Amino acid sequence: MTEKQHQPLKVSRRDFVKGAAAGATFLAGASAMTSCGSAAPVPASGLPEKWDGEADVVIAGFGGAGAAAAIEAAEAGAKVLVLERTPTGGGSTAICGGIIYMGGGTPLQRALGFEDSRDNMYNYIFASAGDGADEELIGLFCDKSLELYDWVTGLGVQFNESFMEMKAAGVPTGDGLLYSGNEKQAQYAAVADPTPRGHGAFADGRVGGHAIFAPLKVAVEASGAEVIYEALVRSLVVNAEGRVVGLEAEIDGESKYYKANKGVILCAGGYAANAEMVELHCPECLRCAANVGTPGDDGSGIRMGQGAGGDVRMLGETAPFAFVYGSAECLCRSILVNGKGQRFVGEDNYGEWVGDLIVREHNVAYLVLDDAVWGMVPEASKEYLTVVGQADTIAELAQGLGIEPGLLENTVQLYNEYAAEGEDPLFHKESTYVVPLETPPFYALFFGVEATAFFTNGGLRINPKSQVLDVNGEPVPGLYAAGRNAFAIPARHYVASGVAVAEVLTFGRIAGQNASAEEPGQ
Amino acid sequence: MTEKQHQPLKVSRRDFVKGAAAGATFLAGASAMTSCGSAAPVPASGLPEKWDGEADVVIAGFGGAGAAAAIEAAEAGAKVLVLERTPTGGGSTAICGGIIYMGGGTPLQRALGFEDSRDNMYNYIFASAGDGADEELIGLFCDKSLELYDWVTGLGVQFNESFMEMKAAGVPTGDGLLYSGNEKQAQYAAVADPTPRGHGAFADGRVGGHAIFAPLKVAVEASGAEVIYEALVRSLVVNAEGRVVGLEAEIDGESKYYKANKGVILCAGGYAANAEMVELHCPECLRCAANVGTPGDDGSGIRMGQGAGGDVRMLGETAPFAFVYGSAECLCRSILVNGKGQRFVGEDNYGEWVGDLIVREHNVAYLVLDDAVWGMVPEASKEYLTVVGQADTIAELAQGLGIEPGLLENTVQLYNEYAAEGEDPLFHKESTYVVPLETPPFYALFFGVEATAFFTNGGLRINPKSQVLDVNGEPVPGLYAAGRNAFAIPARHYVASGVAVAEVLTFGRIAGQNASAEEPGQ
Numbered sequence A, B: 001m002t003e004k005q006h007q008p009l010k011v012s013r014r015d016f017v018k019g020a021a022a023g024a025t026f027l028a029g030a031s032a033m034t035s036c037g038s039a040a041p042v043p044a045s046g047l048p049e050k051w052d053g054e055a056d057v058v059i060a061g062f063g064g065a066g067a068a069a070a071i072e073a074a075e076a077g078a079k080v081l082v083l084e085r086t087p088t089g090g091g092s093t094a095i096c097g098g099i100i101y102m103g104g105g106t107p108l109q110r111a112l113g114f115e116d117s118r119d120n121m122y123n124y125i126f127a128s129a130g131d132g133a134d135e136e137l138i139g140l141f142c143d144k145s146l147e148l149y150d151w152v153t154g155l156g157v158q159f160n161e162s163f164m165e166m167k168a169a170g171v172p173t174g175d176g177l178l179y180s181g182n183e184k185q186a187q188y189a190a191v192a193d194p195t196p197r198g199h200g201a202f203a204d205g206r207v208g209g210h211a212i213f214a215p216l217k218v219a220v221e222a223s224g225a226e227v228i229y230e231a232l233v234r235s236l237v238v239n240a241e242g243r244v245v246g247l248e249a250e251i252d253g254e255s256k257y258y259k260a261n262k263g264v265i266l267c268a269g270g271y272a273a274n275a276e277m278v279e280l281h282c283p284e285c286l287r288c289a290a291n292v293g294t295p296g297d298d299g300s301g302i303r304m305g306q307g308a309g310g311d312v313r314m315l316g317e318t319a320p321f322a323f324v325y326g327s328a329e330c331l332c333r334s335i336l337v338n339g340k341g342q343r344f345v346g347e348d349n350y351g352e353w354v355g356d357l358i359v360r361e362h363n364v365a366y367l368v369l370d371d372a373v374w375g376m377v378p379e380a381s382k383e384y385l386t387v388v389g390q391a392d393t394i395a396e397l398a399q400g401l402g403i404e405p406g407l408l409e410n411t412v413q414l415y416n417e418y419a420a421e422g423e424d425p426l427f428h429k430e431s432t433y434v435v436p437l438e439t440p441p442f443y444a445l446f447f448g449v450e451a452t453a454f455f456t457n458g459g460l461r462i463n464p465k466s467q468v469l470d471v472n473g474e475p476v477p478g479l480y481a482a483g484r485n486a487f488a489i490p491a492r493h494y495v496a497s498g499v500a501v502a503e504v505l506t507f508g509r510i511a512g513q514n515a516s517a518e519e520p521g522q
């Protein structure tokens, strides 16, 4: 019996969002759910006689993946056209936390004294991506990681030569390198030597996505690629042989058709902002407080790809976030329990592991701590926390939370017994965080599903050339996808902060290289 | 940190299958994984000049859904053609456990003194289907339940007028009615009055699917519908407007084309036997011991529907089974623990709830019992159980299983403390099963993911007319789907034994009625 169904909500909507903000990085991107228009393909036979424009490579969406694809295709000599629905582009990439996951011995890793290798990186990613991890795509991603470092720094992305020791959900300090995932967790440390791979981009005194997207945009402008803003791509145009030969976009309220002589690349983001798709594929996420992204994450790219015969892969897979240490590292000294008072994850785990279990399984979750831990939480961080219980004994705290008598008491007692020795046999939390919870009053912080925020990892099925594949595993001629539009690196788990932008750039580049190398197709 | 990745296997392949057989009903259907051919659509423009055959309604697959669709379409006066890959048809329907889930006050429920109503049935199904449950489809399913009873009994399906008290994974006794799901679990009993709805079909002294499929086959033959056996449907034929106008099948090694004047209905089963699709959509299930179905469950129907522009819904959703009471009801007196010695589900839960948690979350699972419970297990049942531990103390048992010291001991101690009062505050297991585990030796039975068996619930997205919908939510003209080919009743959970056959028949009938009522489309 799971705890999911029909649980009464415990906190107000305002509180949920506050709770979600515990992973403070994400709040900026929380956006309302939207719904979207047509996505079925237009048969080429039904077109007006004249196209409104023409290029070798036409790209839908000007975020990270679209920019990377445009730069590579233009550099290879192709005529490139990018269509972007907003007036400025950037998408999630421009508002993200600014972390890029790279390894294998980057200059920054080496300068800061960390060892890494391509295989060590592969082993961590493959293990932590969980079920469904793709050997070939992850292998390629790791092969290209050092090259990606050179490429982004070559474009002007900067990383400060400093390492952040603190456990955090982002890089508020402006440091250039951090452990951004679960590399140090016992389970993964057993398969790969822990080393930090989160590279924090920094520019103009600020961390964040603008430090990544601003240089990309400059490079796109310099490359000769044309970008049309406020152009909402709605359908692909498919000829009688099933080849994608262009697309249709709404510009100033009118339908415009653009011919793609070599290929179309879908780079239009995920679908977390499309409530209908969320209900069809990952319905639990309707209970999350927010989605991590922009209103552009309406799944339009994925749906256009499906409409043109593209298959999907783990389409319902999401990355829901709940960072125990989102507000303050000391909170790892708490225990996280479900509605039955059971612990279910090591509290120092990366927020996606925590959120995934809450959203998929437990629904109800509380962080339980004592006054000693509470005293360590900076006042400014407390604003992001929702206290739903305070009591002088664990039994009273449990009663207030509606947990059956005896259960939470048992959990705390077992935890404390081992914690006195610095041990956590259940989850092998790092010993620095393992301290008995003994000093009243005790507190419970709300961490249920309504305090999580998510983005989507599932998407179109691609091959290592970033070509969209049909249900037979054959490329849909003329069609590529990259970024959140496609399934690539995260499988059941989102591996670490920075993986999204790194895969977006890696597969965007690959798509641009391959599309520009196609023979004109019609 | 979950326990899923890279766990060493604890038992041999032979043992896994033995373990899976604990839900003994399912063993018959366990089949090897296969892979399949083409599924992308054929453009009508590329067809030979003459079709090889023609009908109003053409049906792919002659199992339960296909038979129900054929009967209804033929009764409505349509010319019907059914194409079936095997020499006999029947699919999973013919080999299933024979339970059909019906309620709302069927004659059998009433004769045996059980009250039920349409709304009571709806409330149970809606709550237990979990996240993603569709109000409209479930409502329709409940509306049509009494009619389904009349229809199947009218065709000659029989149910003995007797109620089975025993908790079991099937109806070995030949009784006509049983609790086949989680109706009595505290969580669901809180939203719907518990009443049994599993109707066990019985014929020729045997329970099982043949008692359902044999009368259906007779009715199809009598209806005037034509069935072509050993015809492997490979592609849909789609005209320039995107309408499905027929299909292509391989017969005797040759391609044959059949025109469908009104519509094609996809009734070709699930995809659990297609390892490639399992990897793409529900990769955990690659670790299951077996799939519950036939080699025909290769996803061909789903893939053809996708190829023709059909959208999917919760495509990665599966029903993995692990019945604690599969071999003997007394096993509910055990406790089921994960690799950390924690309980995670009430042991009297329906096998899908148990299996789902094992496959999705815990991976490792052991059933822990004492000699008193072991002594109650019939000798014949022991053959289906894989003993992986025996010891005089819980601590020694835990050590043998590789569970960290102290954890299982704590779990058993907590359990016993409350069990002494007949209580189970963690999962509210029925009190008859709640007895302290105190009599050495203690036993551990293997219940990990490698002892589970699964089928798939995700599929094509349909509306209440059983029409396949595209990514815009619009019907793909001329295309219907029913049964395991389509997502309908189970969402995150498979609601109860009998729901599959009941939905297969209900939506097969609906598809047949609606397809036959279409205006000829070309």
Ligand SMILES: Cc1cc2nc3c(=O)[nH]c(=O)nc-3n(C[C@H](O)[C@H](O)[C@H](O)COP(=O)(O)OP(=O)(O)OC[C@H]3O[C@@H](n4cnc5c(N)ncnc54)[C@H](O)[C@@H]3O)c2cc1C
Binding pocket: A025, A026, A027, A028, A029, A030, A060, A061, A062, A063, A064, A065, A066, A083, A084, A085, A086, A089, A090, A091, A092, A093, A094, A095, A096, A097, A098, A099, A100, A101, A231, A232, A233, A234, A267, A268, A269, A270, A292, A293, A294, A296, A297, A298, A300, A301, A455, A482, A483, A484, A485, A497, A498, A499, A500, A501, A502, A504
């Ligand atoms: C607040 C926040 C913090 C994050 N932090 C990190 C981090 O530190 N590191 C990391 O790796 N990841 C992070 N992520 C995730 C990461 O930013 C995204 O997954 C990634 O940037 C997505 O890149 P993309 O190119 O696929 O999509 P986007 O960058 O979102 O670009 C998609 C573009 O397509 C446009 N578009 C959509 N539909 C259409 C259409 N129909 N027609 C025309 N244009 C269209 C959109 O307007 C948008 O500009 C964060 C995300 C958020 C929101």
Ligand SMILES: Cc1cc2nc3c(=O)[nH]c(=O)nc-3n(C[C@H](O)[C@H](O)[C@H](O)COP(=O)(O)OP(=O)(O)OC[C@H]3O[C@@H](n4cnc5c(N)ncnc54)[C@H](O)[C@@H]3O)c2cc1C
Binding pocket: B025, B026, B027, B028, B029, B030, B060, B061, B062, B063, B064, B065, B066, B083, B084, B085, B086, B089, B090, B091, B092, B093, B094, B095, B096, B097, B098, B099, B100, B101, B231, B232, B233, B234, B267, B268, B269, B270, B292, B293, B294, B296, B297, B298, B300, B301, B455, B482, B483, B484, B485, B497, B498, B499, B500, B501, B502, B504
């Ligand atoms: C051992 C076992 C026990 C079960 N017990 C129960 C139970 O007691 N109650 C319950 O409700 N459910 C039970 N189930 C599940 C239930 O039987 C199935 O979900 C249901 O019968 C599926 O019906 P269907 O019409 O969708 O597919 P099926 O009955 O499997 O029919 C599909 C047909 O399509 C054919 N086919 C497939 N591909 C093609 C193609 N490309 N071209 C032509 N033909 C094709 C197949 O050969 C098959 O005949 C059980 C299943 C098994 C295996």
